[in-house]
Amino acid sequence: MLAPLAPACVLLGSCGDDGPAFGAPRGATEQGQDIFRLWQGSIWAALAVGAFVWGLIAYCIIRFRRRSDDLPEQTHANVPLEIAYTVTPLLIVAVLFAVNLRTLDRIDHLSADPALTVEVTGFQWQWRFRYPQSGIEVVGTDDHDPVMMLPAGETVRLVLTSNDVQHSFFVPAFLFKRDTVPGITNEVDLEVVKEGRYDGRCAEFCGLLHDRMGFVVEAVSREEFDHWVTKQRTLAAEARAGAFTP
């Protein structure tokens, strides 16, 4: 069905079952896919307007091209036309605004019962991921980017803040970025739709070693996630026991 679009797909990005991507990631979360559809719809709308305008320009160039040195018939004002080209852009902007607002509302929606909560703290210059339900804490070091393990296909609540200056939690594949601000807690729900590893970065220049604030979000099956939780708890218990050994 998309065969006629093939040349455009090469120019504009990949074509999948959901149409051309126009250069954007398709979103690896439910929320990201919502944002992607908004992007895709906006580009289709822009192309439709563009095609209409280019068509009118082509029509005017051909239909009213110079045929002689005589001036064409001169007219003044066309009220219905002027109303139409004033109202139409206003309507387009109103529709885009409404659609944006609807997407914003959906991606900012917080579930009443998230399956998992992860407290994300940015600090100079690393990340701390804390799982309050299990007491697990993952902290990045100079040598190791921290990995946030999540169960795929489940709603995860991220609670974001900062210990010092402003940072920004950014996962390009999720089409998602949220600032971590000292003294302020930002909450967001994400549902990763496909298992995999997704690279993240700090997206707010936060000082000398800002570039080291990379991290990974790894979405796995529920079984793998539960296994990881058990393993982390065992390791933590062993570390505590070791610390108390005389």
Ligand SMILES: [Cu+2]
């Ligand atoms: Cu930073």
